[in-house]
Each structure stands twice: as structure tokens, then as C-alpha cells.
Amino acid sequence: MSSPAPNALEVLGTPIDRLVGVTPVMAEGLHRLGLRTVLDLLFYFPRDYEDFTDLRTIRSLEHDATVSVAGTVTDLELRRGRRPVLGVLIEDETGALRAMWFNQPYMHLKFAIGQRVLFSGRVVLKGGRWQMAHPRVQWLEQDEATTGGKILPIYSLTEGLAQWHVRRALVAALDLAADLLDEVFPPEFLEQHHLAPIRWAIRKIHYPGDQESLAQARRRFVFQELFILQLALAVRRQRLRVLGEAPPLEATARIDARIRRLLPFELTPGQQQAIAEISADLNRPFPTNRLLQGDVGSGKTVVAVYAMLLAVAHGFQAVLMAPTEILARQHAATLGRLLAAGRVRIGLLTGSLTASERTELRRKISAGEIDLVIGTHAVVQEDVEFTKLGLVVIDEQHKFGVRQRAMLRQAGVDPHYLVMTATPIPRTVTMTLFGDLDVSTLRDMPPGRQKVNTYVPPVEKREAWWDFFRRKLRAGRQGYVIAPLVEEAESIEAASVQSLYEALANGELADFRLGCIHGRMSAADKQHTMEAFRRGEIQVLISTTVIEVGVDVPNASLMTIEGGERFGLSQLHQLRGRIGRGSHPGFCAVFADPQNDETRARLEAFARTTDGFELAEIDLAIRGPGDLFGTKQHGMPPLRIADLTRDGALLEEARDVAVALVAADAGLARPEHARLRRMVLARYGQVLELGDVG
Ligand code: ADP
């Protein structure tokens, strides 16, 4: 170029359509992917790679080897008929090879004479000619095998955009601007954490050349991505402390003794520990943001009760939000029993109150005439005004992202927040989605917790299972039958519960008292049914997943799950968590028709272990993190390159470094952190409400 050295930022900001070889049609496709500038392109990482390091010239082929061969199409031949055969002849400088497709006549539409392609597969020598049957095919740009190296990137595409379009644009972008990228980290930092320099890594992440370089380049960008995320979370944690103001709630010896006297059982060591951690938090003048996680049945409620009573003891209000009305009622009943003798005033705020009841309760809450409010998320968040809110507990939540948590606010001081998970979360996920929270974990179960035996019986064992189920019912136990999950609508789900109920009432469970519960019923009907079940008047409850979370009926020890293939692993685990809560061992059978390996793996894991933490890790490994991270639910932007199932170790490293850095420079205010700060704000500033950090 004859003009003076261009400004790097300007070049990186070059619109894609000005790149050499990028046509308007290609640019339009790239725009649809949200890519506008050269810089955008550079950081559009491949979703996968094709490894052609086994690329051979035709002359060097060996019979029966699995290889890749690049060449130009010189002949196409389609033999039609009952068993159509397509032959595609390709040539390189050293010879010719014929690829064959049987019974796939449409394949010929994908080829044209003169095209460059890459075939991978097993090659055989037949009658002196090289042949490959049903190879994998890559359509190459004219000069691609030479520019591309032997590991080709595969990008996510969109309509009207071909793989080679993105590749060509990337080659141009790398040529133009790879060497203009500024390093994010100082040289000592790169060395210390074994990170490749950015200019090298950006080339290798697109065109690695070999697997080792790919691993190095990937490691660098994974670290960078996780590091920026962890910085953002650490900054947020810090900010919540500095900015917020909350009432310190000290657990004095007197208060502590008064609360413990109310609790009907000895706390487990895990509960003691969690209470100690939470009390230490609550005693500080800024808002607690703590996640309490524990397996189903590990006794999270009582920990929350302790914290709420601590707030009340200091003259503050506390609110407990549950995801369903059944659960809100159950909590209200539990608290009502515990506090029957005391002066604590409890209000239950749910959708089934009449308008005037609701108005009255709201009035009392805002007048400070209620100490403990229990309700469903939906209703409490509506527009309840508290006078002196000290603590918010969010129960059984795993859908709650960082953003949705900060909803209840009042003028003046902020409340403390305690979030309780519905189900154990894999460690890598806790560190990301909930990375701005402090975490307490209940690892042990309350004493006397019964084992739940789990079976995935074949159909021919159905009768035997129901025999067993009936025997246990006659011995005084109770049970659940879970209807297959229906995604579409509550009305269909209701029908499915109804028909299952009828089938059982006229069949396997004809001699027993059955009840039904599903999302279509009115809150009052649900409540009625649950109470009848709790009292034992109903022996078997036919249900949808409305009983999935939290429901606690200790005498229920049996569960049959129908259509088990439709449930996710954490959902199955939640369902099973309803039984084995009393003094009798639990028995759970899942009838399922697994259609694929993933489902089989899930069911097998479910039958093998009842450890929710283990199941959470298995679930993440089976499903991948896709559903967990980057969904709108959590409001966080998706990860572009890191993968929580495989990058756990790097995540830990990135987190430690980020935490240390923020401890030393809370607002990333030092000049040497200006670049990091810009990156953090650009990606997470809004979603994590980081303001301008400062
Ligand atoms: P989860 O963690 O699933 O919310 P819960 O708080 O509902 O669990 O507790 C499950 C059951 O265990 C409840 O019946 C509760 O009363 C009982 N429980 C909790 N802690 C203890 C304990 N320390 N000793 C005996 N029983 C306990």
C-alpha cells in the first residue's frame, strides 16, 4: 500500500463488504450473522473443524487406507435405474480417483465439472483404479486447499451463506488485520498462564495447521473469554457490596438461642455451617447475595427459616418466594406450626386470594403489620411495598438468572438476598451463572433419610411392579404416579392425567383411594387434594410435574413415573426427591421407551445414583451446556468459545486470577487495566448492571 500506515482501529473497523473477494451477497449473509466489521469477523470463531491432515496425493494412496484427497471434478456419471449409481471423478496432478454413491441420485446435483472438492473416506484399488464409496465431501474454493492448510474451520452459517464464503472472508480479514490486533495481556501474564499471543492465536484459531496449534489458540481465547466473564462477576460482587446498604442483622447469643429453640430437630453439620456463613453475611452493613445449594431434601428450608427469624428479631420484614402456590402454602404451614406460640405475624400472598383479601394483605404489609410474607414469585413481585424489608429468600429456583434476582427494592436500605436452588448445579455453572453470589452448600442429608431404590424395568415387569406397589399401599404407604410430560399445553396435560387416573382406577389401582393433581386445577382444588393426600385420605396421587419441586409428604414412599424418556435428568431427580422423606425406604420405577443413546444414558445414571451433585455433572456432560448457559432465562450473553463441560480447569484458573485482580483494583481503575475494563463493560456492563464501574 502506498498510503501512510493506516490506523489500526480504522482498519479493524473496516466494513466487511470492502474486503477483497467479499461479494455483496456474501456480505449480506455475514450481516445476518451480526458480523459487520473486520474485527467482528476475526472473533467469529469456528464451531468445529475438519481435520484433513491425512491429505494425500492420489499417487501416494494405499489400498484400504482411510485418507483425504483433494482434486478437481473432471467427470460426472449417473447410472439411473432401480439401483442408481453416481460416479464423480476427480483428478489432482498425480492421478485420478472415482467416488461412488449408491441409491443417492440427488447427490449429482451437488457436483459440477471443474469444481474443487475434498473427499475423505476409505480408498480401494479396483481394476487398477482408485475408488472411494460414500466419502465425506468438502466443497472447496478454487485455491482453498493451498491457503487453507489441512485443518479447515467450520463456521455456523445462515441462509444464503456458504461455508466457503465465511472462509474466504476470514482469509481476507486475517491478511488485512491479524497483525493489527492489540495484545490484551502483558507479556509476563501470557507467560505465567501459558497463553499464546493474540496475533498468532487469531490466525491459528481459524487456520490451525495442526492440532497442537489449535489447542494452544483455543486455550488462549477460552481463557480470555472466561477471564472477562469472571472479572465482570467479581466487579459486580464488589459493587453490590460497596454501593448497597443493608441493615446489619447480628445473631446475638440470645437471638440465636431463641430461634434454635423453635426448630423441631437437631441441625445437621451442613445446616450449622450454612447458618454460620449466612449469619456472618447478614451481620454486615451491605446486602448479602448468597446462594444456598443442596440436594433435594437436604433441609434448605430450615436454614432459610433461621435467616428470616433473624431479620424479624431485628424488627425487619422477611419475604419467602416460592415458584408454586402448593409450595408457598406448604412453607406457610411449616412456619405456622413452628411459630404457633410466638408473636410473629405471617401473611400468605398467592394468586388465589380474592381481590379484597389481597388489597388488605398488601395494606398490612406496607403498614408493617406483617413480619413474614410467604408467596409465589409472581404475586410478590407484582407491586408489594414493604416498610422495612430486611431479607428476601427465593426458594427452589434454578431458572433465576442474575438479572431477575434484583427485583424487590424499596426506598432507602436494600434487603439481603438468599437464593435457594431447586437442584444441585454443576460447579462450573455455579461459577458462571451464579458467579456473583457467595455460595453455601449442604452436602449431608438429615439423619434417618431413607434410601430410594430406583428401577427402569422393561415392559414385561409392569405387572410385577404394580403387585409390589399394591403390597406397599396395603402396608400403609402412599405413593405418586407421574403422568408423561406433555409440553404443549396445560389442558392436554390435564387430559393425560385424567386418562391415566381412569386407567389406574379401573385397573392396577382399583382398590385404592386415588387423587389427581395438575396445573389446570384451581388453586383451591389443588390445595384440597394436597391436604387430603397429606392426611392419608388419598393413597395415591396421580400428578404432573406440579409436585416436582419442594412437596414434602413423608409417608409417601412409592413413585411410578410414566413416559420417563420425556423428562430431563434434574426433573427426574426432583420428582424422586418427593419420596424417601420419612422413615420408610423409597421405591421408584421409571417406565420409559428410550429412543436414543442420550436418553438411555440419562435413565441409566438416574437408576445408578441418587446423588444430585453427581447427576448434575452427568447431565451437563450428556446435554452439553447449551441449554444452561446463554439462554434468555439467564439474560447472559452466550459464551462464544468456552465450553463448560470441558473447560472447567481453565475456568477455575480464570476465576482465581480475576478475583485477585479485582481485590487489588476493585473498579479496574488503574491505567494498565483500562483495556480489560473496556472489554468487561462492552460485554457484560449492561446485563450485570455494572454502570461505569468507577
Ligand atoms: P429441601 O432442601 O429439599 O428444601 P426441606 O427443607 O424440605 O428440603 O427438608 C426436607 C425434610 O427434612 C423436611 O421434612 C424437613 O423437616 C426435614 N429436615 C430438615 N432438616 C432436618 C434435620 N436437621 N433433622 C431432621 N429432619 C430434617
Ligand code: MG
Ligand atoms: Mg425446599
